[in-house]
Amino acid sequence: MVCHSFQSSYHQNQIVALGRGMAMAKPSLVRSELPPMAPNLSPESFKGLSSSPPSRQRDLVFVVNPRGANGRTGKEWKQLLPYLRSRLDKECNICESLTSGPCHAIDITREAIREGADAVIAVGGDGTLHEVVNGFFWAGKPVASHAIEPTHSTALGLIPLGTGSDFARTFGWKNDPHEAIERISRGVRSRIDVGVISGESEEQHYFINVADIHLSAKAGFYASRYKRFGNLCYVIGALQAFMGHHNQDLRIKVSVNEGDWEKCPQVTALCIGNAKYFGGGMKITPNAEPRSGNLELVILQNFKWYDFILKLHKLYNGTHLSVKNVSSRSVLSIEVEDISGKGGVFIQSDGEHLGFLPRKISVLPAAIEMIC
Numbered sequence: 001m002v003c004h005s006f007q008s009s010y011h012q013n014q015i016v017a018l019g020r021g022m023a024m025a026k027p028s029l030v031r032s033e034l035p036p037m038a039p040n041l042s043p044e045s046f047k048g049l050s051s052s053p054p055s056r057q058r059d060l061v062f063v064v065n066p067r068g069a070n071g072r073t074g075k076e077w078k079q080l081l082p083y084l085r086s087r088l089d090k091e092c093n094i095c096e097s098l099t100s101g102p103c104h105a106i107d108i109t110r111e112a113i114r115e116g117a118d119a120v121i122a123v124g125g126d127g128t129l130h131e132v133v134n135g136f137f138w139a140g141k142p143v144a145s146h147a148i149e150p151t152h153s154t155a156l157g158l159i160p161l162g163t164g165s166d167f168a169r170t171f172g173w174k175n176d177p178h179e180a181i182e183r184i185s186r187g188v189r190s191r192i193d194v195g196v197i198s199g200e201s202e203e204q205h206y207f208i209n210v211a212d213i214h215l216s217a218k219a220g221f222y223a224s225r226y227k228r229f230g231n232l233c234y235v236i237g238a239l240q241a242f243m244g245h246h247n248q249d250l251r252i253k254v255s256v257n258e259g260d261w262e263k264c265p266q267v268t269a270l271c272i273g274n275a276k277y278f279g280g281g282m283k284i285t286p287n288a289e290p291r292s293g294n295l296e297l298v299i300l301q302n303f304k305w306y307d308f309i310l311k312l313h314k315l316y317n318g319t320h321l322s323v324k325n326v327s328s329r330s331v332l333s334i335e336v337e338d339i340s341g342k343g344g345v346f347i348q349s350d351g352e353h354l355g356f357l358p359r360k361i362s363v364l365p366a367a368i369e370m371i372c
């Protein structure tokens with residue numbers, strides 16, 4: 001899903017404060033000095049956050065996609081709430097915000113950060129996490145809180161409850177919400193890198209997991225239409241993407257040899273990983289590490305359909321880097337263009353369709369604190 005402008009208007013926000021000192025709120029107006037990107041959100045939504053006592057409890061905002069994993073996220077979240085309350089209520093103020101549609105999580109996150117939340121926790125799949133990560137930034141800069149104290153920073157958290165939940169796999173986390181709540185309760189934070197994508201427009205787009213170009217991005221685009229089939233959506237998406245697929249000559253410019261464009265012939269897929277997995281468990285960028293300060297670039301060239309059948313197991317277990325026509329390197333940034341100039345080469349990040357080449361992709365080292 002491309003969120004062309006983060007200033008668009010969304011459906012009514014539904015925010016339910018669960019912890020002490022937080023009232024149920026249905027926001028209407030936005031404070032005038034705020035950038036006008038969330039007209040249906042108001043600081044009132046999170047008013048419990050900044051009014052806590054000096055030795056205050058942590059303010060946690062849970063951003064829940066009730067439609068994640070074909071509606072399973074919403075159902076599991078309801079069942080999880082009593083446990084979450086019993087486990088965290090003593091130490092934290094808990095605020096729940098259900099997303100009403102695509103991109104809503106971005107606005108909720110920005111508002112929560114401005115109001116001084118200690119953590120914004122994505123509850124859902126990689127798409128929800130992706131939107132929450134984008135909410136940590138606005139107009140090319142990190143969103144700042146109206147803060148309590150200058151050193152205050154909002155951490156990112158995750159309860160993985162999606163279809164693929166690929167980002168969580170790099171950390172070895174399962175789709176187990178109880179395990180995630182334990183992590184949140186411990187509250188250990190660690191700085192991780194974020195990828196940033198810029199294109200022809202001024203707007204920047206952030207990703208936390210993997211950005212990828214051409215066949216895999218096209219497969220992801222189609223897979224998103226079949227989420228109702230669970231992980232099978234990736235197989236269906238790949239089959240559909242294969243129809244009419246042609247490997248494509250691309251030009252790339254990577255940061256290690258600044259200034260030099262190189263031709264990259266017959267590219268099947270070009271993947272840039274901040275973390276390791278995509279497509280429902282494929283270990284595509286096996287050397288990527290979200291705390292490394294760089295991204296792993298993996299290029300598959302001249303693959304035929306039968307190569308995927310013969311080498312699929314290697315793609316899943318991350319041993320494909322030794323295969324002919326697969327290359328890997330560590331990069332700080334990469335620019336990618338379609339040589340033919342015909343357009344139509346897909347790009348996605350974190351499984352979300354972003355449009356088409358050309359694009360520049362760079363790493364922002366240690367950009368976000370994450371609850372690990």
Ligand SMILES: Nc1ncnc2c1ncn2[C@@H]1O[C@H](COP(=O)(O)OP(=O)(O)OP(=O)(O)O)[C@@H](O)[C@H]1O
Nearest residue numbers: 068069100101102124125126127128162163164165
């Ligand atoms: N209320 C809503 N109704 C419909 N779609 C929504 C709603 N809230 C968020 N979305 C969209 O749902 C998309 C998918 O959500 P999410 O990533 O949580 O689940 P998933 O696709 O099942 O999991 P994964 O991305 O891990 O495969 C998000 O990109 C988001 O834009």
